[in-house]
Amino acid sequence: MFSQKLGLTLLFSILVWLGATLFFVFFGSMVLVDPFQESFLLPFLLLEAATAVVLYVVFVIFRRLDPSPYAAVKLGTIGSAVGLIIDAFVLWNRDVFFSKLSSEQLLAFTIWMAFAYGLYLVIPLFMAKGNK
Incomplete structure (x- = not known):
């Protein structure tokens, strides 16, 4: 049976994937640095730090919509699976x-x-550890 919370999780999973993909479609040529260059590490770390902040905000919003225990863990797991499958195609x-x-x-x-x-x-x- 398809639950409303599973639907919300799938929706967020697709939106996270879509947001990240569209960011790189439009801005990738400006923010992605050749990994063989010495200057790769700093832009990479800044990009990952920004990614961590955006993901944290997404998880906070998601937990407000789904207050069940481990809602963020569920989104992280399902979102990663959905995103990886779609990214293989991309x-x-x-x-x-x-x-x-x-x-x-x-x-x-x-x-x-x-x-x-x-x-x-x-x-x-x-985040789940902080809830205990």
Whole structure:
């Protein structure tokens, strides 16, 4: 049976994925640095810090809409699964979605994405620990 809370979780999962993807479609060429350059680390860390802040805000909003215990953990788990599945398709069709990115920028996006999914899974665990 499809519950309203599961629907909300799936909606947020898709919106998080869509927001991140659209950000890189429109701004990727400006924020993604060639990972083979010495200057890669600082922009990467700043981008991941901004990602962590945005994800934290998303989790806070989600917990207000779904106050059940471990709601954020549920969103992190389901959102990561949904996002990774969709991103596999997006990366497979990178010329359609990321036509403005160089090969190096696409690699930088993939590195950002892997780290961001780690954040998507870990941030709600820290939030759940803080609720006890």
